[in-house]
Structure formats: C-alpha cells, structure tokens
Amino acid sequence: MSQSQTARGALLWHIGIWALFALVIAVLPYIFTSSSSISMMSQMGVFIIFALSYNMLLGEAGMLSFGHAVYFGLGGFFTLHAIRAVNDGVWSFPLELMPLVGGAGGLAFGIIFGSISTRRAGVTFAMITLGIGSMVESSANMFTDFFGGESGISGNRVTDVTLFGFSYGPSVEVYYLIGAWTVIAAVAMYLLTKTPLGRISNAVRDNPERAQFVGYNTTIARFIQFSLSGFFAGIAGGLFAIMFEIMTAPNVGLVQSGAVLLMTFIGGVGVFFGPIIGAVLVTYMHTALSGFSEGWILYFGLLFVFMVMYAPGGIAGVLCVHAAPWRAGHLWRLLPGYLLALVPALLAIAGLVAVVEMGYQLSLAYDPSSPIDLFYMEVNATSLLSWLVALLVLAVGIAGVLGAARVVRARWAEVNRSMQASGAKT
Template identity: 55%
Template sequence: MNAAVPSSSTPAASSAGGHRRAGPLNAGRITIWALFALALIVAPYVFTSSLALTMLSQIGYLIIICLSYNILLGQGGMLSFGHAVYTGLGSFITIHAMNMAGKGELPIPLVLMPVVGGLAGAFFAIVLGFVTTKKSGTTFAMITLGIGELVASMALMFPEFFGGEGGITTDRVYGQGFMGITFGPAIQVYYLIAVYCFVCTALMFAFTGTPLGRILNAVRDNPERVEFIGYNTQRVRYFAFIISGFFAGVGGALAAINFEIVTGADSVSIMRSGSYLLFTFLGGAGFFFGPIIGAVLLVFASVLLSELSKAWLLYLGLVFLLM
C-alpha cells in the first residue's frame, strides 16, 4: 500500500523530460513572449514585399496548426496521419459560414470566424476522436490514416459541401467595417492572423502546465503506471485530441480567410497531414517552440525551395531521413 504513495507525483515528474512547461511568470519568460509579440508586429515593416507578406500570413496560421499537431505528437506521443482532417473541415465550415454571413444569414463578424473554425475542428475531433483514441501507438496511427483517407474520399463524393475539384470561394470583405478595418488589404489580414497566432500559442503553452497537460506527458512516457495510479489513459488522450482539433480548426479557418478559397480533397489529404508531421518533427517535437521553427521551414520549402528546383521534394525527403 505504501508503494503507491510516491507514485502520485509521477505525472508531474514524468513530464520533466519532455516539454518545458508553463510556470510562474519571470523576467526571462516575459522577455521571450514580448519578443515574440514584437516580431509579429514589426515583421511586415522589415519584409515589405507582397510575397513576404503572403509568406508571413502563411507562417502565422501554420504555427497554430503545427503547435496543435504537437499536442498529439510531442506532448502525447500520438503519431497522427490525419491531422489535416480537422484543419480542412475547420476551413470548410468557416468558408460556408463566411458565405452565409455575406448574405446576411449569419450575424458573425470576420474577426470571430476563426472561433467558428475552432469549434468545428473540436466537434469533428469529438466525433472521430472517440474511436481514434481507443487505441494508442501504431494502431492509433493506422486509424488516423484510415479516417484521413475516408474524409479525403468524401471530399470528392459530396461536391455540395466540399466544392469538388474547384473548391469553394468566398469574399472576406462583408458587413460593416470597424474603424476603417475591412480586412480587404493583405496587411489587415496579416495582423488578424498575428493576433490569433499569439493568443493561440499562449493558450497552448499554458495547456502544457495544466493537470491535463502534465498527465498527458505521463501517458506518453509510462501509460501503465498512469493507469496504476487511477487515471483513464484513453480519456486523457481523448481530451487532448479535442483540444488539438480546436486549435487545428482555428488554423484552418485563418487559412480560409487568407486565401478566400478552400480546395476539395487537397485540404484534407494525407499529403497535407504528412507535411504537418514532417515539419513539426523537423522543427523539434520535443520542445514547445520547435513547431514554430517547423512552420517557418514549411513555408520556405513550399514557396522558395519549390521555385529553385523541381526536385525539391527529393531534397526534403533526404533532409527528413538525415534528421
């Protein structure tokens, strides 16, 4: 009986080797977050070209998506091949909501559309995650792969919702502008993405220090011991899956707002999920801020490297093998 007493501290202790956790504010942490906010604010003034602004906007929402994926991979040890399902479905729900709002059928301003996408991502994570998180390890990965392929196939079977191969378009400029902000210019869209990027990053960092975040690290490291002290590991994975789906939906919604179009099967494809996996891993899945580096690398690879060589995917694969 006495052997079980020290084990009550296991979740906190077991997470020490994985991620840096949220803790009390100190000068160093305040400085890091202030520099992060400052970088988001001044970036468009340092990189002034239209291409740079487009890349910065893509980096902003991809940071959210890669960090949300790292809740599964880095913090929970869950290798998912279907994360694009929740970003893509969040994008589709958002773009339909934007079209309805443009017609006056839905009184939701554009600034709240990413929340709509987040709720959509969380909803589909609730529905699909209940089955997915029943298993862990390789079985979990194969289930996510199957669900990803299933949704990708549905994208071609239901053109009314997914728009077929042409996708669905929208106009982000609708309703009354606020203090001259219509979100027509790309710079205004960038700052909308930047605000959500900062807030979502802060919330996901705070999640790592919550009891759920701590026990999720313990489930990753030693699920048998976690069950021994009385926790339901499937429920822990399920709750983390829902939180990950919410932030993935927010990122997908911001992508829909940025491009004003969501394409069909491509948005939920296994290739899209694979890119999130690859660059989250390359950035550093074992460190909270690693996926931010991965998001930057993803944009540079897809925009710049693809312009330099037609065989850029070959070089990318070699880099992944080296890592």
C-alpha cells in the first residue's frame, strides 16, 4: 500500500470517527427523552469542551493549572452581558454565535494572565495560576457591576436575534446548540494537536530543555497554548451561561477549577478522548450521586486518589494499554483474571459505601437511629452489628481484589511473553 493510500485511509478513519461522534450527539435525545436527561447531556457537552480545553494545558503542554475556571467563568459572564445587551436593544448578535463572545473573553484574559504565568513552568506556574484564580474569585464580590455580587447576574436566552429561527426556550433546542458547538470545538482542538504548535507543545511538555536547545522558544509555545486554551474554556463558559441563564462567583472559583482537573485526570491526561470520557463520567456521577448521598464529594475524592495511585493514565490510559493485546488476539486471556476480580471489587465498593453512608448518618442526621436504605435493605447506623458487617464486607472485598490482582499480573506476564515471542509490540 502506498503512502498516499495510507494517508487517505487514515483521513477517512478520522472523518468516520468524528461523524459517528456527531451522530451519537444527534440521536441521544431520541433515546433519553426526559427533561432531566436532556439537561444532563447538555451539561456533558459543556464540560467536554471545558475538559478538552484543560487538556490543552496539562495533557498537551504539561502545564498544571489550578485556575482554569477563571476563563470558563469570565467567558460565561461576558456572554450573559452580551445577551442582556441584545435583550435591551443595545446591539444585535445571534444567540448561536454568543459562545464566541465567551471565547473572546476567555482569550483576552488568557493573553493577559498567560503573559505573566507562562514565564515560569512546573510548580511555580501552578502556584501562579492558583493565585490568579483566588484573585479573580475574590474580585467577584468587589466588582459588582460586572459580576453581580453574591447573587451573580442572570439573563434571558430567548431573543429575537437568531440565525435559524429557533427560540431556544425548550431544553432540547439548547441541547442541540450545545451539541453543535461541542463537535465544532472538539474537532478544532483535535486539529490543533496535529499542527506544528501541537507538536512543539508536546516537545515542551516532554523535554523543555531539549526543545529550547534545538531553537524553540518554550515560553512563547506555552503562552500561545495557554491563550488558546482560555479561548475554548470561554466557549464552554458561554454555553454554560446560555443553558443556565445565570453566572455566579463560584463559576470562576477554585472548586470549578478542581472539577475540571478531576474530569481530565480521571478520563486520561494526554489522550485526546480521555477528557471526553472524564467529563461524561464525572457529570453523570455528580448528577446521580448528589441525589443519592450527601457524601458524593467524598466519593469523587476517593475515585481521584484511586486513579492517581493505580491508573495514573486515567480510563483512556487503561483502554490504550489493552490495545496491543487486542490487536495481537490475546485480550481474551486477560478476561478470566478480570472476571475473578469483579465480585470482590463489588463487595469492596458495597462495604465502602455502607461505611461512608452510616458515618454521614451518625454525624449529620437529625435522628441517627432512623434506618437508612442501602442496597434495598434498611440499615441502622447506630447498630454495632451493622458496622461489623460493613467492615467485614469491605475487608473481604479488599482481600479478594488483592488476590485477584496476582492472577491478573500473571496473565499479563503471559500475554507479554506471547506478544514478544510473536514479534508484536507491547
């Protein structure tokens, strides 16, 4: 096969993947028709863009930022002010393009703050972004004309100025607007990874000294990547503002910055589709767990610690590790070990959930002796027997997972030897 045919095949493959991505977004409302599902999927689209913009920093250029929500939040505030101006008749601008206003706001402040923060790298850069994030969050209560004080600012997305004649009052119309921008922004960020800027950013991430030695200005590369990341974060903030019609100080705060870090790391840093997985999973878990338990933040923290310790490449990294055995036809040899670990893993999760929920019941409930529903059973948090059973289930589950881990490692060793013997890449 010639090089041109190979390139054409790769191009068609990528076009097919993105077409499938757009198709999935288009048909989801026909599968999940409830208003709550559509709202949750809209949030997923917003946070996919936000997480991908953060991956431009951490995954592509190796810049750990603790203040990325600044550009997300400012983009949302600028968008809402623009919508209010349209409603007041001050200017005319279609709602479909309003996310570009947010992107422009994120880009502007990305240039301003990036010109300062990107002069340093590593821990120093992270501390600068932390300081900038704290400064902007505290400024929200000082500059009330722009931020609206503690109550924030609100607006009405239903305007007469649109490109396609939709009112964008119904949530499904907002979903398709967000979905269209999700595809556009994701494709744009993916194409950026294939440009010289993307390659230079990877070089700066992997070995900045060597990149500088061969003639690249690492500061300029970080600055451009930082500014473009702010642009896409601003687009996400603009879509968030259109969806919820309100922006408040926490939208630029450290909690929001921590959330996008969580999404990106859990999904997989450095793998392009990783943040997409992380944004979908974290948004779903947040929506599901916040209605199930008051300790949902604790579960997120435990998940993050687990991923850092045992799967630092995130979910996408785990999937990529299995690509070579899949291509070599050896993936089936790993399944028995995984199936063996499944039951004890579920036991460990059940025991952990029981301990956490009973702990919250004892510390926060008005009447701790009232039973709580766990796994279709009523559990009394004040009963010593309930605690003993929960701790026993947790201990048995952990012991079973540790035992199954040895089997999994042995299976992996066999698969690696087989692939090496057959000349396959590991």
